[in-house]
Amino acid sequence: xxxxxxxxxxxxxxxxxxxxxxxxxxxxxxxxxxxxxxxxxxxxxxxxxxxxxxxxxxxxxxxxxxxxxxxxxxxxxxxxxxxxxxxxxxxxxxxxxxxxxxxxxxxxxxxxxxxxxxxxxxxxxxxxxxxxxxxxxxxxxxxxxxxxxxxxxxxxxxxxxxxxxxxxxxxxxxxxxxxxxxxxxxxxxxxxxxxxxxxxxxxxxxxxxxxxxxxxxxxxxxxxxxxxxxxxxxxxxxxxxxxxxxxxxxxxxxxxxxxxxxxxxxxxxxxxxxxxxxxxxxxxxxxxxxxxxxxxxxxxxxxxxxxxxxxxxxxxxxxxxxxxxxxxxxxxxxxxxxxxxxxxxx
Ligand code: 5AD
Ligand code: FES
Numbered sequence: 001x002x003x004x005x006x007x008x009x010x011x012x013x014x015x016x017x018x019x020x021x022x023x024x025x026x027x028x029x030x031x032x033x034x035x036x037x038x039x040x041x042x043x044x045x046x047x048x049x050x051x052x053x054x055x056x057x058x059x060x061x062x063x064x065x066x067x068x069x070x071x072x073x074x075x076x077x078x079x080x081x082x083x084x085x086x087x088x089x090x091x092x093x094x095x096x097x098x099x100x101x102x103x104x105x106x107x108x109x110x111x112x113x114x115x116x117x118x119x120x121x122x123x124x125x126x127x128x129x130x131x132x133x134x135x136x137x138x139x140x141x142x143x144x145x146x147x148x149x150x151x152x153x154x155x156x157x158x159x160x161x162x163x164x165x166x167x168x169x170x171x172x173x174x175x176x177x178x179x180x181x182x183x184x185x186x187x188x189x190x191x192x193x194x195x196x197x198x199x200x201x202x203x204x205x206x207x208x209x210x211x212x213x214x215x216x217x218x219x220x221x222x223x224x225x226x227x228x229x230x231x232x233x234x235x236x237x238x239x240x241x242x243x244x245x246x247x248x249x250x251x252x253x254x255x256x257x258x259x260x261x262x263x264x265x266x267x268x269x270x271x272x273x274x275x276x277x278x279x280x281x282x283x284x285x286x287x288x289x290x291x292x293x294x295x296x297x298x299x300x301x302x303x304x305x306x307x308x309x310x311x312x313x314x315x316x317x318x319x320x321x322x323x324x325x326x327x328x329x330x331x332x333x334x335x336x337x338x339x340x341x342x343x344x345x346x
């Protein structure tokens with residue numbers, strides 16, 4: 001095993017250059033095995049064999065942003081746009097609740113139709129109908145005041161991946177109108193407002209180096225979010241990154257273990273992107289340290305249209321089918337899917 005890996009296992013206070021070195025050890029099987037073993041041990045200590053489920057409702061694919069990697073970016077004129085009404089969102093929740101989901105994630109692009117007032121109305125309606133469920137929002141960058149109103153209306157958690165903590169790399173992935181400082185400030189704001197916060201990044205996005213990933217790890221250590229979502233970058237055919245290479249599954253798995261060790265109690269999903277890049281990606285993610293899965297509750301007729309990257313899995317399956325499939329997959333690697341809110345053990 002590489003020395004820096006040993007050092008990280010002993011204490012996690014690495015500096016940037018050391019984190020970069022740690023990232024480079026992903027190619028060493030012995031190092032990867034050692035990190036995976038520790039990650040599994042920690043995950044078991046805090047969460048046993050439980051895997052939490054989140055019902056993902058992709059309620060709008062309108063977006064005012066233009067992230068270069070994303071299939072639903074504003075500039076993609078070919079994307080077929082849709083948005084669900086409040087009634088349709090509640091219908092997804094009803095179906096999800098009956099299936100045992102106790103967390104709903106409302107995810108969408110930054111859609112001007114969904115003003116703060118409309119969002120508050122949706123949040124209140126969901127929380128009133130399902131007071132025993134956690135509600136997670138994932139609707140991008142908003143003002144402190146908007147986040148405050150959503151929290152007041154009942155939102156419990158917020159997912160906002162920082163995408164990359166390296167400023168130059170952030171600018172390579174986004175137009176000048178989007179700023180890395182602003183992105184990170186949103187996460188601090190959310191934290192201050194008492195949300196359980198989820199950050200995260202893509203692995204292998206164009207221009208990413210080991211130093212970028214080292215910044216990501218430093219940022220995660222500083223922010224100490226309750227949730228961390230990572231998945232491989234996957235090209236989308238109608239973006240300027242169409243011909244870029246996909247991110248590595250192996251490196252994603254390695255980083256999942258590193259993040260589990262860095263933030264032992266974090267809720268970490270085995271993401272759809274990981275399941276898309278490798279047919280057994282989600283199972284392998286669980287074995288690397290992940291403890292959450294996020295099946296889709298969006299209406300099957302709309303699923304294909306929430307296309308962030310090519311070949312996204314589970315776009316043709318009903319929620320119940322995905323849940324059954326996932327339960328089997330989770331059990332196949334020795335874990336069990338539970339029907340609980342699944343708050344962070346911190
Ligand atoms: N490949 C992988 N992940 C992507 N995301 C967006 N586009 C892609 C892509 N092409 C991720 C981003 C975003 C999350 C909702 O999906 O990290 O935060
Ligand atoms: Fe959706 Fe397997 S999880 S079909």
